[in-house]
Amino acid sequence: MGRRDAKIIAPSGRTHDDGEARSLVPGACAPFKAAAYCYLYGEAVFVTRLIERHPVWALIVILAIAVLLWLIFAIWPPGLEEAIGRKKVFLNAVFNGITLGGLYFLVASGFTLIFGLMRNVNLAHGSLYLFGGYVGYAISVWTGSWILSFIVAFVSVALVGVLLQIIVFRRMEGQELRQTMVTIGLSIVFADLMLWAFGGDFYQIQTPSWLIGPVEMPLATAVRSSGEPIYLQYPIVRLVIFAASVVIGIAMWLALNRTRIGMIIRAGVDDRDILAATGVQIQLIFVLVFALGAGLAGIAGVVGGTFQSISPGEDTRFLLASLVVVIVGGMGSIPGAALGALIIGLAEQLGSVYIPTYAIVVTFLIMVVVLALRPQGLLARR
Amino acid sequence: MSLIQPAELPVVTPAGAARPSTAGTWPEFDNPAAWIVAAILLIMPLIANGFFLIEIFGTTLILGIIALSLMFLAGYGGMVSLMQLTIAGFAGYMYAVFGVSGHPNISLGWPWWLATPMALALATLFGTLGGALAVRTEGIYTIMITLAIGAAFYYFTNQNWAIFNGHTGINNVATPHFWGVDWRSDIPFYYVVLAVAALCYFAVEYLARAPFGLALQGVRDNPRRIAALGFNVNAHRVAAYAFASFLAALAGILQVWNYRQISPGSVGVERGIDILIIAIVGGIKRPVGPFIGALIFVILRTFALDFLVKIGLDGNRFRLLIGLGFLAIVFWSSDGVIGLWESWRRRIRTGASGLRGKQSHG
Numbered sequence: 001m002g003r004r005d006a007k008i009i010a011p012s013g014r015t016h017d018d019g020e021a022r023s024l025v026p027g028a029c030a031p032f033k034a035a036a037y038c039y040l041y042g043e044a045v046f047v048t049r050l051i052e053r054h055p056v057w058a059l060i061v062i063l064a065i066a067v068l069l070w071l072i073f074a075i076w077p078p079g080l081e082e083a084i085g086r087k088k089v090f091l092n093a094v095f096n097g098i099t100l101g102g103l104y105f106l107v108a109s110g111f112t113l114i115f116g117l118m119r120n121v122n123l124a125h126g127s128l129y130l131f132g133g134y135v136g137y138a139i140s141v142w143t144g145s146w147i148l149s150f151i152v153a154f155v156s157v158a159l160v161g162v163l164l165q166i167i168v169f170r171r172m173e174g175q176e177l178r179q180t181m182v183t184i185g186l187s188i189v190f191a192d193l194m195l196w197a198f199g200g201d202f203y204q205i206q207t208p209s210w211l212i213g214p215v216e217m218p219l220a221t222a223v224r225s226s227g228e229p230i231y232l233q234y235p236i237v238r239l240v241i242f243a244a245s246v247v248i249g250i251a252m253w254l255a256l257n258r259t260r261i262g263m264i265i266r267a268g269v270d271d272r273d274i275l276a277a278t279g280v281q282i283q284l285i286f287v288l289v290f291a292l293g294a295g296l297a298g299i300a301g302v303v304g305g306t307f308q309s310i311s312p313g314e315d316t317r318f319l320l321a322s323l324v325v326v327i328v329g330g331m332g333s334i335p336g337a338a339l340g341a342l343i344i345g346l347a348e349q350l351g352s353v354y355i356p357t358y359a360i361v362v363t364f365l366i367m368v369v370v371l372a373l374r375p376q377g378l379l380a381r382r
Numbered sequence: 383m384s385l386i387q388p389a390e391l392p393v394v395t396p397a398g399a400a401r402p403s404t405a406g407t408w409p410e411f412d413n414p415a416a417w418i419v420a421a422i423l424l425i426m427p428l429i430a431n432g433f434f435l436i437e438i439f440g441t442t443l444i445l446g447i448i449a450l451s452l453m454f455l456a457g458y459g460g461m462v463s464l465m466q467l468t469i470a471g472f473a474g475y476m477y478a479v480f481g482v483s484g485h486p487n488i489s490l491g492w493p494w495w496l497a498t499p500m501a502l503a504l505a506t507l508f509g510t511l512g513g514a515l516a517v518r519t520e521g522i523y524t525i526m527i528t529l530a531i532g533a534a535f536y537y538f539t540n541q542n543w544a545i546f547n548g549h550t551g552i553n554n555v556a557t558p559h560f561w562g563v564d565w566r567s568d569i570p571f572y573y574v575v576l577a578v579a580a581l582c583y584f585a586v587e588y589l590a591r592a593p594f595g596l597a598l599q600g601v602r603d604n605p606r607r608i609a610a611l612g613f614n615v616n617a618h619r620v621a622a623y624a625f626a627s628f629l630a631a632l633a634g635i636l637q638v639w640n641y642r643q644i645s646p647g648s649v650g651v652e653r654g655i656d657i658l659i660i661a662i663v664g665g666i667k668r669p670v671g672p673f674i675g676a677l678i679f680v681i682l683r684t685f686a687l688d689f690l691v692k693i694g695l696d697g698n699r700f701r702l703l704i705g706l707g708f709l710a711i712v713f714w715s716s717d718g719v720i721g722l723w724e725s726w727r728r729r730i731r732t733g734a735s736g737l738r739g740k741q742s743h744g
Contacts, residue, residue, distance in 0.1 A: 323533075
């Protein structure tokens with residue numbers, strides 16, 4: 001597919017691969033003054049290059065997206081409804097998948113951030129999620145404030161993250177395997193402590209009254225015999241939470257790409273040692289990133305407790321979700337986590353509607369296909 | 383598999399006859415402690431009653447084999463796989479599906495001597511494919527991928543009713559019964575487990591010294607150099623997975639014979655992590671480690687409740703104890719309790735001076 005020819009040879013003689021080509025682009029569009037425009041231009045060039053390099057895959061992906069969009073927006077012909085069921089079911093599954101993807105993104109972005117910078121596969125990430133959920137539940141019962149439960153969950157789980165990084169992980173820097181073992185031990189200890197404190201019950205965080213109830217979406221599910229379209233009703237709380245996770249994702253992307261700290265973090269992801277040699281207080285950055293990643297897991301816990309429920313065992317579920325999301329999207333990449341979360345969320349929900357007893361296999365197959373074709377993940381740079 | 387098959391031939395038999403020449407290859411034969419342990423294990427049915435025989439020693443050996451398969455991968459291949467229990471569970475499920483069980487609509491009703499090789503072959507294939515997937519990436523990613531495989535299998539068994547019978551699992555699995563012996567009654571079953579465990583132990587011990595094992599250790603230490611020497615690095619890794627999967631599958635069959643049932647709980651993620659704990663606590667550098675770890679684990683699991691209650695604590699905090707113990711081992715010893723034991727002996731022998739320098743090699 002002309003992949004080799006399209007590679008850019010840097011003056012040093014090193015070949016740059018897909019992702020690195022993107023980092024060259026902003027310089028190329030320096031004459032454009034508006035930075036955001038410049039970045040969009042960069043993304044556009046990246047996408048065109050991707051299409052040039054993998055025309056067949058690009059075609060398949062574009063076709064799949066087109067079919068999905070048609071399924072979402074068109075009024076289904078009767079033959080299709082007979083074949084795969086009502087459009088309302090499908091639309092609900094799609095929206096559930098997208099909003100679940102938002103939740104997965106919250107969990108996985110922290111996981112991937114911590115991994116990308118510190119090479120620490122934090123297998124206690126699910127425990128942080130669950131802890132955030134329990135804290136959020138306790139606060140929302142105590143004060144009755146949903147917003148406050150987010151803030152407290154973020155702060156307290158971030159604090160746990162800070163303590164972990166300072167007390168435990170700093171002592172074993174560079175020993176990736178040992179750190180991972182420690183996170184496994186910690187996840188066992190945390191799981192049992194939380195079981196001790198909260199028991200095996202299911203908790204659900206109360207949705208605030210201003211977010212209860214459905215909202216009418218501008219998407220027709222069917223047409224009445226009178227010719228009047230029936231619109232999809234969807235719970236508003238899920239949409240709000242999804243919007244919030246998109247905002248968090250964009251904020252994180254901007255913070256990583258637009259601020260000095262973000263620049264330092266990105267440099268650390270690429271080469272930690274050189275960054276430390278330039279005099280950056282790398283330990284401080286590590287603590288900061290660990291706090292942010294853990295805090296995001298805490299927020300996700302509150303979201304998950306509102307969406308679904310929190311109980312022992314959810315930690316494993318969300319750990320698995322973040323693992324798969326990060327493997328699919330690319331380890332250490334925030335856009336990768338977003339893409340992976342969307343794919344996995346959709347696959348899980350559509351799978352559980354259309355092939356209920358094999359739903360997890362779909363998720364798993366996606367991981368297998370990605371590993372087989374692009375072992376570093378869809379949007380990873382390495 | 384072709385790389386591995388010869389490994390299982392020369393186990394035990396010729397060793398006793400030609401002792402001086404094999405002493406270099408089999409360190410166990412020079413070690414009086416090993417002979418004592420072997421003798422105790424052989425006469426165990428005379429010492430222990432049924433509960434101890436099966437619940438403690440049988441379970442220890444079975445868990446030890448699964449942990450041994452992990453030890454082989456991690457210790458010699460440098461690949462920490464969290465799916466070994468999943469492979470064992472898969473073998474158990476396959477045995478229950480192909481053999482006879484209390485669910486005639488699921489089980490195919492094959493006799494045990496057909497169902498067992500089928501289950502072994504399928505589980506080895508499953509583990510090899512999983513391994514082939516895991517070797518696509520390197521090092522730390524292996525943990526993530528194998529954990530994802532294990533967790534996915536757990537959720538799959540929970541939601542699939544057609545083959546795995548959902549969360550109730552498959553009960554009343556028939557166990558072998560031939561030559562007038564019920565092989566699931568305590569004493570015969572103990573000897574079956576012991577024989578399989580010994581076979582696996584010596585197979586791993588042998589393979590570690592065979593060209594394949596040496597190449598594998600080379601791959602662990604410096605894959606690039608081994609590749610430059612003309613070895614196919616990934617083929618060695620996948621072959622190691624195949625061998626380890628076979629060990630785990632053997633243990634899985636024994637496990638389903640032991641409990642006569644299998645359910646998603648048997649392949650849960652916590653159980654899979656328990657296997658890692660067993661291997662790490664016992665020591666991941668020698669094949670005997672996993673068995674020591676399994677003994678500690680099983681004794682803790684069986685008696686921690688009574689013990690904790692006796693000293694006035696909540697008996698349900700068994701997992702907390704396991705987790706803290708695991709953390710302590712990971713913090714203070716790179717080679718589990720064997721490492722602790724050896725550094726303690728060295729300290730006695732040489733005094734405290736100069737300990738640190740030596741320890742880093744041990």
